[in-house]
Amino acid sequence: MAVKLATPQTSATRQKLELHPDRALPVDPDQRAIARTIYAQTKDLPLICMHGHVEAEVFATDQPFADPAQLLIVPDHYVTRMLVSQGMTLPELGVPRLDGGPVETDPRTIWRAFCTNWKLYRGTPSRYWLEHELVEVFGVDLVPSAETADALYDRIASVVADPDFRPLALLDRFNIEVISTTDAASSDLSHHRSLAEQGYGERVLPTFRPDAVACMDRAGWRRSVDALGVAAGIEIGDFAGFLEALRSRRRAFVAAGARASDHGHDLADTTPMDGHAAERLFARALAGEQVSLEEARAFAAHMLFEFAGMSVEDGLVMQLHPGVLRNHHDGMFAQHGLDKGFDIPHAVEYTRALRPLLQAYGTDPRFRMILFTIDETVYTRELAPMAGVYPAVKLGAPWWFIDSPEGMRRFRETATETAGFYNTSGFVDDTRAYASIPARHDLFRRIDAGFLARLVLEHRLGEDEAVETAQDLAYHLPKAAYARRDQI
Amino acid sequence: MAVKLATPQTSATRQKLELHPDRALPVDPDQRAIARTIYAQTKDLPLICMHGHVEAEVFATDQPFADPAQLLIVPDHYVTRMLVSQGMTLPELGVPRLDGGPVETDPRTIWRAFCTNWKLYRGTPSRYWLEHELVEVFGVDLVPSAETADALYDRIASVVADPDFRPLALLDRFNIEVISTTDAASSDLSHHRSLAEQGYGERVLPTFRPDAVACMDRAGWRRSVDALGVAAGIEIGDFAGFLEALRSRRRAFVAAGARASDHGHDLADTTPMDGHAAERLFARALAGEQVSLEEARAFAAHMLFEFAGMSVEDGLVMQLHPGVLRNHHDGMFAQHGLDKGFDIPHAVEYTRALRPLLQAYGTDPRFRMILFTIDETVYTRELAPMAGVYPAVKLGAPWWFIDSPEGMRRFRETATETAGFYNTSGFVDDTRAYASIPARHDLFRRIDAGFLARLVLEHRLGEDEAVETAQDLAYHLPKAAYARRDQI
Amino acid sequence: MAVKLATPQTSATRQKLELHPDRALPVDPDQRAIARTIYAQTKDLPLICMHGHVEAEVFATDQPFADPAQLLIVPDHYVTRMLVSQGMTLPELGVPRLDGGPVETDPRTIWRAFCTNWKLYRGTPSRYWLEHELVEVFGVDLVPSAETADALYDRIASVVADPDFRPLALLDRFNIEVISTTDAASSDLSHHRSLAEQGYGERVLPTFRPDAVACMDRAGWRRSVDALGVAAGIEIGDFAGFLEALRSRRRAFVAAGARASDHGHDLADTTPMDGHAAERLFARALAGEQVSLEEARAFAAHMLFEFAGMSVEDGLVMQLHPGVLRNHHDGMFAQHGLDKGFDIPHAVEYTRALRPLLQAYGTDPRFRMILFTIDETVYTRELAPMAGVYPAVKLGAPWWFIDSPEGMRRFRETATETAGFYNTSGFVDDTRAYASIPARHDLFRRIDAGFLARLVLEHRLGEDEAVETAQDLAYHLPKAAYARRDQI
Missing domain, CATH: 1.10.2020.10 (uronate isomerase, domain 2, chain A)
Known part of the structure; x- marks a missing residue:
């Protein structure tokens, strides 16, 4: 172990671990007092967890x-x-x-x-x-x-x-009203079927994640397409069959309670390919021909455009999470696989990238899209201005490395003035660490309480408005953002 | 109407609308007290409104x-x-x-x-x-x-x-010392002539805005060039005639009291085209040939370089506002036209883009340039470093979506350390919402008071210095930044 | 002198210049009290100045x-x-x-x-x-x-x-434990030999700066290569000889006490050139052939990769400072030369640029790299995520224009949550203004005390932990980050 700091850690002298009731609330005493009042009105609201990465199997088997x-x-x-x-x-x-x-x-x-x-x-x-x-x-x-x-x-x-600590029991203990898992397009959703049989069909929902088949440059693309075909019961021989299989799986996801699709592309580009170019490229890739990085990106962009069209049809909320260079270190990826901490963000452009999609669907009342970013420079410059005018667009909560006290605070400071509060999704936890979910929601509610308390003290908002806004952000907005379309 | 939030709005219970005297001042009581003292010294200073979008006709007809x-x-x-x-x-x-x-x-x-x-x-x-x-x-x-x-x-x-609420009467009520309108290069300035006849020639000034003829990709470019020729009384048959017409109109604007030109290009590029390339491109465009987006951008960059040269000649302050993708949604533009809320900013590069212009004119005492941005990441990285060394350059106030409490505060925090206060323009309101002008200046003065109060409390500035700086930012600096060159 | 402000400067009325003991500490009284306690534990720690630009000659001749x-x-x-x-x-x-x-x-x-x-x-x-x-x-x-x-x-x-004000005497007065100079790869290190003879060999150390030979587009590249050969006693006839000369000089620097190399490239690119392309390009340049800007950049990237390999061999810590367009104004450069205030930063990409180097050496326990930036948008997005996982990488202190109260505060707010405190280098002063060194360290310690005090008041950190962290950041971390490899 290479941690060799010059001084020994002395914190063990602070033996007693306690949670202070005012933790993460603002420093100024007046602001803290108002924040406390606001937080008191949100802390016990149920948790809406519409973008999670706990495996469906964890709930279904309840081990x-x-x-x-x-x-x-x-x-x-x-x-x-x-x-x-x-x-x-x-x-x-x-x-x-x-x-x-x-x-x-x-x-x-x-x-x-x-x-x-x-x-x-x-x-x-x-x-x-x-x-x-x-x-x-x-x-x-x-x-x-x-x-x-x-x-x-x-x-x-x-x-x-302790049996009370099993995954399903924790749903109650954590005050989770509803939680989503993330599932490959090729998933047979058997765990969700099992959950439905156990009475959890309205509480643990799948999310449709088709990156493995939309991004030709991902390892195992061909295998993923085959698996999609198997799941859909369709022989995928061409692009039309591919789209048909995707539509079929989306219907199955919707039937299993899914509210959203999720797209973790490298870039935000949504430019559709001209004419039959996508068909031809798909055919070449399916035939095992080499596809360039540029071609793979063009196809991924085309697919985002297609998925938006499918969302208009079936009502799934489209979530976009671009801008991470996955597996920055090849050696670590070869040794340990995906999601091992070696994913590094990069700058990502949204204004031009989303234009084709938003021109087609951004004002369509049947379409809903939630935009996430890990590049926070785009909040004031691109995302808040788009969310502040396109009815289809909501701004997601700060994602990944910026799902943090300072990140959340900066999010409110940079996004609110242009997007308002009501064009944001409210909190979205986005974690595979199940036991951390209550902590994450709690932190968000504290940071929002602090931000709102400042607006109150600066006489930019009434205290009653601040309480209502905090409740909306903590509970009502995420619930509305991911509502079934027929229940909006 | 699609706003269907889960909770009804309760703010109506807060029936009484009042403006708190401390609104938008800092939260900390000591900081607020100092901010109050500073603000008391700026709140009644006259308003200098040198970049406005209220139509000249509104004032001239005074309906x-x-x-x-x-x-x-x-x-x-x-x-x-x-x-x-x-x-x-x-x-x-x-x-x-x-x-x-x-x-x-x-x-x-x-x-x-x-x-x-x-x-x-x-x-x-x-x-x-x-x-x-x-x-x-x-x-x-x-x-x-x-x-x-x-x-x-x-x-x-x-x-x-009420007759007291007519546009010209409001100038006094709003304590506006001087206000600019924004006028196409082809404007005949008849409204300003009428205003001069009514005694408002020194108070309501035109601003020269030639984007419609500098950007070949704008709709109606050819029509705008023709209109420019008509206004200048020049048959525009080639690039030389085009430049001559522009110079002629600038002289007319200066004669009508104009202090500045305004340039809302997509990019900040100022690279002049080689040799006779601009002449040839202009001839092709004039002949109705198709011009590519790249060519249009090269011409726009060339024109910024030309306009800087004209500013050296005639003393108009050159204002640059790049970085907005106008009319992001074609359908909305087709249905409703310009400036309907569907303009979305994008990242814009200034360091390399402005280099040709600044190499030519950046240290020329006859040249003055005010740089605006809506991409606030460039404040510490590009704009403050340039404003902090080039004598020609001043940093404009936060623009558009960042003309806001948080945006202004971040502007001071990010720009001041490198540019100082005295390389900024002071407040520039930039609005077409006439009745909002006093509110905008007032907010700016409050935010600056709060920022300066922090420097005082952190012992980085004396309180007398803070007051003087606040007065300079609110009144003296914008007045100096846009002064007639012969009155500097 | 063109400064013609509308109001005379009144600050002369505040005649007495004093340093308030609480300067640059936070505004909130409780936070300030905690910050004072923390600062009291760091203010007298010795200064570690491992990246300085005071000339070695200043110390050696002690005039x-x-x-x-x-x-x-x-x-x-x-x-x-x-x-x-x-x-x-x-x-x-x-x-x-x-x-x-x-x-x-x-x-x-x-x-x-x-x-x-x-x-x-x-x-x-x-x-x-x-x-x-x-x-x-x-x-x-x-x-x-x-x-x-x-x-x-x-x-x-x-x-x-006063003789007590000579450069070497100031080392004690300023409480400087160790200071580095910056020296060209071709330096004969004679001043450092002289310093060693005077007993300062462990206190004033050289730093290896090879930009003049790594960047073919720099003025005088060929002359710099020749000088390198002379210093190394090697006839540089090809790329192998060039690398041999660099290795030889690095050994001489290490022998003279150097702890680090320093690289001020335009970009952060570290992509090695394929096969023998670097050899061929070097041969062409040595033969006096014209090299394009793209070729010069490819060579500079290749050299960063080579230098990383050399660091693995000889233990010099590799410091990278990219992202500044040097000599933005050609006329000023022609008239006055380098470093006259006309260097302007630009956006710089690190995630993809550093990938080749980090894939090769980022997890190698023999390699150490400190990353600096003047483009603070990359802290949350790129640098903190990389420093937070690659064992070789530490995040340097805010550099140049952001080595400032607000810049330092933003650095802690944006970098800490993802990189932690212990993946940062602690303070690095980076100045040629010798007399400002104590002020710079003092300011850093004050800003860190204020940031840590907020974490304490927000119950995110214990006060004992805050004190220990502050001491680590002020003294132990920079000492460890630049320690001789055999003394880690």
Whole structure:
């Protein structure tokens, strides 16, 4: 372990871990007082979790979580990447290797490494979420450190073993009204069928994620197209068949309760290809011909345009999450696969990129689109101006690295003046760390309370308006943004 | 109307509309106290309005405004775009169709839609300005809502009918020392002649805006060139004649009191075309040949370089406002024309783009240039560094969507450290909403007072210096930035 | 002098210049109290100055500084550029002309111009640093103005003449534990040999800066390559010889105590050239053939990749400072040469640009890289995400125009949540203004204290943790980031 700082960590002297009721509220006493009042009116509202990455299988099988390391560390790339940044390796943290090579298997060893390096998380949202989870979910009052690691481990392990801590039971405990999973276009949705049979069909919903077949440059594109065909019961022999299979799966998703599709393209481009170019390119790719990066991007753009058209037909809300260069380090991708903390954002252009799609559908009352970004420079410049005029467009909550106290605050400061509050989606949690969901919603409600309290103190908003707005942002807006079209 | 929020608007319970004397001042009590002191020294300074979009005809004919909807809603794209973003249509808001098709004609209906949706403006500068206007200009004390809409309408209508509310009378009431209009290069300036005859020749000034002839890709370019020729009394047969006509009109503008030219190009590029390329391209375009987007951009860049040279000759201050993709939605443009809220900013590069112009004229004491941006990322990176060294360059006030409390605050925070205060233009209001001008200046003075108060409290500035700086920013700097060259 | 503001400067009435003990600390009283406590624990820590631009000769010869103008104005482009921006010329400020033409030679005249225009520096970091220097270093208590200029000049001149004010003596007075100079790859390091003989070999260290030979588009590239060969004692006849000479000089720098290399390329690109393309391009350039800008950039990118490999071999920390268009105004460059305030930043991309280098070396425990930027939009989007996962990468302190109170604050707000504190380098002063070094470190410690105090008040960090973090950022982290590899 390469963390060799000049001074030993002294924070273990602050032994008692507590959550202060005013945490993440503003510093100014008057502003804090108003923020407290606002937050008191939102903190108990149910959670609407319409863009999640917890696997459907976790809910469908409802098995207990394995151990503290498997619950809180190994699958959370926010947590592992910080340790990697200071010299630990993914195998040392128990992250599986694709070649089945050896990795750390002792969860307690992994847990100790994490606790010993607790210092590294200072100032990060991971620290904030983890403190919330330790206290609120696991009833712990020890600050993580080398000395407290074992005691913490034992406490959490006992909670995890409790039947009340199974995934479905946590839905109630976490006050989750509804949660979405993210599912490949080729998913057979069997887990959601099973959930429906268990009575959770209105509470755990699938989301249609077709990136694997829309992006020809993704590894295994051909395999994904084949799987799509199998799921749809359609022999995909040409582009028309491809579109038909996608439409068919979307109908199946809608039938299973899906409210949205999700698109994580590299770029935001939505330019449709001319004439029959998409058909020809698809045929070439299907025949196994090499497709250039430029061609793959043109096809991906064309597909975003197609998906918007399908949304008009079937009512799925179209979510767009562009601007991340996935798998920045080839070696790490080859060794460990996707989503291991080596995804790095880049600048992304929306104004010209979305123009073709918005010209076609942006004022169509049947179309709904939620735009996310990890490049926050576009809030004032591009996204708020578009959300502030196109009826189809809502601005999503700050995403990924900017789903954080400072990121959320900057989002309100930069987006509100042009888009208003009511052209935003309200909070969207977007995580695969199930136990962190309540912490994330809670943090958002606190930051919004602080921002609104400033507007009140600056006499830009009445206090009653601030409370109503906070409630809308926390609950009513996400519920409305992802409502079934027939229930709007 | 598609605004269907889960909770009814409760703000109508806050019945009394009042302007708090401390609005938009900082939250911290000590900072607010200092800000109050500073603001007290600027609030009554006259308004210098050197970049406005109120039509010259409004002043020249001095007719009363039609009704509350025509005064406050229909022509203000900030206001209409927010309603459109939630599902209303421009025709429902009374915005004329180019084809003369039917639009809402009852001003009271339009006014009611606006009041009913007052909630949407929470947190926006429109809300701030409108509250100021309702109280200060119209003497209203009712919060807009479905219930209060008619009472508000009647009150405003009676004010609008008052002779003291005519455009020229408002100049005094608004404490406007001088105001500019924006006029096409082909304008015959007849309204300004009429104003001069009425004794307003030093108070209502034209601004030379030649975009329609500098940008070959604009609709009606050829018609605009012809109109320019007519106004200049010159048969424009080649590029030399074109330049001669422009020079001639600039002289006429200067004679009519103009202080500045204004340039709203898509990009900031100022690269002159080589040798006789501009002549040849102009000839082709004049002959009706198709000109590519690239060629049109090269010509526009060449023209910015030419206009800088003309400014050296005639002393007009050159204002540059690049970076907006106008008419993002073709359908809306076809139906309603320019400036209907569908203009979306995009990233714009200044460092390389302005280099040719600044190499030629940036250190020339006869040249003055004011740079505006709507892409605020360039303040620290490009604009403040250029304004902080080139004597010709001043940084304009935050423009368009960032002419707002948060935008102004960020502007000071990001531009001041590198450009200082004295390389900025002071406030430039830039609006076609006449009644909002006092509110805009007032807001700017409040935000500057708050920023300066922080510097005082952080012991980075003396309080006497802060007061003097605030007065310079509010009044002396814009007056100096746009002074006649012979009066500097 | 073109500064003709409408109101006279009144700040001379605030005659007494004092440094308030709470300067640059936060406005909120509770936050300020905590910040004071934190700052008290860092203010006396020694200064680690690992990226400086004071010339080695200044230390080696240890001559007294010439006069107040030569010490504080003429060589400081932050100071001169502000006066130039308001109409003074570089010759009027005594800045030498390359052609030997006349410039102002009376230091008192230059000093008076500066004092008379003190107003221009309001709100800038130069003002902050200069106030600190005047009071702390020169014992002055007069606010600069036309009236006080001469008294100030005399006081400073007498201090400068004092033997205790010689460069080496100031190392102790400034509490500088170690300072780096910046030295061309071709430097014979004779000044550092002399310093070693005087017992300063561990305290004044060279830094290896090879831009002049890595960037073929720089003026005098061929001459720089020749000088490199001479210094290395190698006849550079081909690319292999070039690399051998670089390696040889790096070894000499390491032997002289160097800890780091420094790279100020235009772009951040690190893509290695294919096969033997670099060899061939180098041969062509060496033969005097014209090299295009694109070729020069490809070569510079290739060299960054090569330098990373050399860092793996010899342990020098690789510092990257891209994104500035040097010598924006050709005429000023021709007249006065480099570093005269006419360098303007531009947007720079890191995510794709650094990928080749990071794929090769980013997880190699032998490699260390510190990334700087002047384009602060990349903190949340690109740099913090990379520093937050790649063990080789640390984020440098805000650089150049953003080495300022607001810039530093924004840096912590935008970088910390994703990179944490411990993937940053701590403070790096980066200045050629020797007397400003204590002020710069002091300001950084104050801003960090304020930021950490907010985290404490928001219950996101314990106060003991905040103190420890502040000490790490001020002292331990820069010391560790630039430690000899064998001493990590």
